[in-house]
Amino acid sequence: MAIAYNERTHRCGSLRKENVGDTVTLAGWVNNYRDHGGMVFIDLRDHEGLTQLKFNPDTDPAAHEIARTLRNEDVIAIRGTVATRGENVNPKMLTGEIEVEASGADLLAKSKPVPFEISDHVEANEELRLRYRYLDLRRPQIQNIFRVRHQLTKTIRDFFDDEGFLEIETPVLTKSTPEGARDYLVPSRVQQGSFFALPQSPQIFKQLFMIAGFDRYAQIVRCFRDEDLRGNRQPEFTQVDMEMAFVKRDDVMNTIDRCVVRIFKEILDVDIETPIRHMSYAEAMERFGVDRPDTRFGLELQDITDVVRETGFGVFKGAIESGGAVKCIVAPGGAELTRKVTDGLTEELKGIGAGGMPVTKVVDGADGPEFATGVAKFMQEFCKGICEKTGAKVGDAIFFMPGSYKDVCKYLHFVRTRLAEILGVIPEGRWDLVWVVDFPLVDWNEDEKRWDSTHHPFTAPFEEDIPLMKTDPGKVRSDAYDLVLNGEEMGGGSIRIHRQEVQRAVFDLLNISEEDAQLKFKHLLEALAFGAPPHGGIAFGLDRWVMKMTGQESIREVIAFPNTQRATCPLTDAPGSVDEKQLLELGIDIRPEVRAKLEKSAE
């Protein structure tokens, strides 16, 4: 008799000893089978958990016959009676006190042997996992990630709903903006020769919502950027996007503080202290060398430019004379580090463009602490000064970095992060949140010889800094803010420019002509002329939040069907070629040199 699989009485994670004696119907996948010739045991799996099924030839020969043929990942439905396991309780299973004695079984779908085991014990390589992602997604730990993802989006939506935000969708087929990241383009058939762009973010649209008078908008929205991938970057990703009218930056940050508190409480049952602390961009760069400081540990950067100003040591002297700096990191107990480790660090640094890294160790000398090994002989005369300035003690190692301020920051940030791993000083279970504020409005682009927006061209400068735009643009601070969690940027936003004359001044500074501005941002500029309320907002990388909250190392783990580093999908084989007919309709063609390359690789 067929089992009514559409009338499951329970799920596989729910049966307990209170259910003993109940007649139940379950359905799911064969997680594992143990065939004793007589007795057959099957662990049945569904989205909730595992239940052991027992097939006894004396109880039900027909069901037992079916059970003997079952293999992993076969889909079955069974009917049976819940029984206690007596002496044979399995404490490792949530349902380990019971089992279901099957009195009927249906094979609903046979499975081929799977390319990799669906289990906690075996980890297949990532490419294979992505190629058979639907099998990978069967693993309970992976399903849990998506459960957290669901809870997180629900919590965020509930929060914004409670605070009076409206979720409104914005276009996916929209207009290319030449600023910022490379756009994904979609050719138009109706307007041959024209292209839509997929949004890098709904930035302008959300500002238009404010001008439209919605007051508060929030959306969980897919965004696209055609740039190279990283462990925490995918070409399509999900933003939590919000905008508020009639606010100053503290209002936005306070709102997010409340949201973050709620997220941590509801998802992880962790209490976050508010207000989340603020740190200026300048302080972050000075102490950590990066605008997303990891404040869970020390190893901060220390400036010793003044201490060693009179040095004859070539690289230090050169850096100082050309207006740069000499900074260092003191590694407590670093004298224990082997030559191999410090040399390895130097090699890694060279890999990202550094010339090298002078290192020395502080030892007990005849006359107090002195330097030993490495660049000791060049630095000995400054030992006392450096130790006083930095607090370095006997047994420590000091890693020096001379160069331009930018380079020193970049390389020492790298050193700091690696040292923290090597020394094992990153505490577990910490959630260090910090708002980085007072970013510079613009950044000098040496290659192009022009000022670029640090954030984006609609970010408001500090009112009191506006006069500096003409005289010293690099000093102008912007009303922008980034939220950083454990050294990773989780989101960023700003107060926007709502007055035309300020917007024009910023465009001037960015060397965007009136014509250009009209061409690129006409819709926003026009709207600003019709009474724009002061407004500001922020956007979060949802994927990064899920990644952090589930303890994953890669963003790919928290996206159902992610891309590889070369932006392909091993499961669908996207992107793929299209018919000539499709190209014809769109009025576009593959360039000859690309065609030639494709034909060559097809051979």
Place this chain on the structure above:
RNA sequence: GGGGCCGUAGCUCAAUUGGUUAGAGUACCGGACUGUCGAUCCGGUGGUUGCGAGUUCGAAUCUCGUCGGCCUCGCCA
């Protein structure tokens, strides 16, 4: 575009550093087994060592190229 690591059975990994017929666990197939739970025991199938050149008496191992994966710099307003 640059730097680094990797690619051996369906899967996870070995192969004494260039040496005879490339092994093990697992999966799969056959057999045994009535309390297992990563079942056990016996037997079996399974390999273009990513691909292509080269060096060598001899290459999984060395060299070059190429393809693919991951990390990273640039890039990501």
